Amino acid sequence: MAMPLRQSLRIGGYIMRNKLARREKFPLLVELEPLYACNLACAGCGKIQHPASTLKKRMPVEQAVAAIRESGAPMVSIAGGEPLMHPQIGEMVAELVRLKHYVYLCTNALLIPKKIDLFEPSRYFTWTVHLDGLRERHDESVCKKGVFDEAVAAIRMCQERGFRVTTNTTVFNTDTPQTVIDVLDYLNDDLGVDQMMISPAYAYEKAPDQDHFLGVQETRALFQKTFANGNRKRWRFNHSPLFLDFLEGKVDFACTAWAIPSYSLKGWQRPCYLMDDGYTETYKELVETTDWGSYGRGQDDRCANCMAHCGYEPTSVFATLGSLQETIRAVRNG
Secondary structure (H helix, E strand, O other): OOOOHHHHHHHHHHHHHHHHOOOOOOOOEEEEEOOOOOOOOOOOOOHHHOOHHHHOOOOOHHHHHHHHHHHOOOEEEEOOOOHHHOOOHHHHHHHHHHOOOEEEEEEOOOOHHHHHHHOOOOOOEEEEEEOOOOHHHHHHHHOOOOHHHHHHHHHHHHHHOOOEEEEEEEEOOOOOHHHHHHHHHHHHHHOOOOEEEEEEOOOOOOOOOOOOOOOHHHHHHHHHHHOHHHHHHHOOEOOOHHHHHHHHOOOOOOOOHHHOOEEEOOEEEOOOOOOOOOEEOOHHHHHHHOOHHHOOOOOOHHHOOOOOHHHHHHHHHHHHHOOHHHHHHHHHOO
16 A cells, blocks of 8 residues: 555554444545644635634644544544644654544645644654645745655655655646656755655635645546556555556546544535534534435536545555555555
């Protein structure tokens, strides 16, 4: 599954135990959003469109940890908003790491120099820095000049301190195969991050820019050309090979958003962090009261162009572990 071996074995064991217990739906990773506030106003993101009263709220550490423990998920992705704006983010990460959850802190990296001393290197902790392209492309995406250079400097700082660093790159219809190749080459070879994630942008209803989201056919064409000539094999992706096949259109999957649920200030978000069809107090209630069959491409018009990792990466992981051939392929590509 293109992650460290120890982590891969633990996740594989976790999935097998749930399968043996005949548990039909269970989380692999929780998208934890302890705040919505951010220090950037990216054109493709609608998170900061909440009312000012909501943007001022911060989730207590105890509430965040209790939600993750209730879900049982082995992995946590802390996002927002910008999580480094949370006054207790260091304490939150430390407690989740103490409980041996694998924690990915998703950040635009601008606050890392001020906050890095709150964190300690651990095999359970990873920085995930958002970079949508090289300097001009990324700064345009986040609507602020200079952010790319600051993010790169912060990544190098984390690497020098011994932290594990991954990146997350979102692509839009303004991207070309070459712009995607260029940023992945830079992150993989020049910057030397541990692993990279890549995903087509989801059309957030409240995003200021509604003109540059990819359709399914556009996404497939983009990745077919990007991954041509053996490029996939030389990049260190934090994705299963089957998810990369999915981006190219070589395979298709059903959405399993219940495996990467979102817990935010409002509760467990139905059905995923990309859509807002109400909230529940517990993960159990989310799973048992959501009509999962009504979501996904072909079921809900809002899902028509979605190929995001939160819905389809877990499906590819389950398919990988259900096939000896795909499991061997994933290990070889890890």
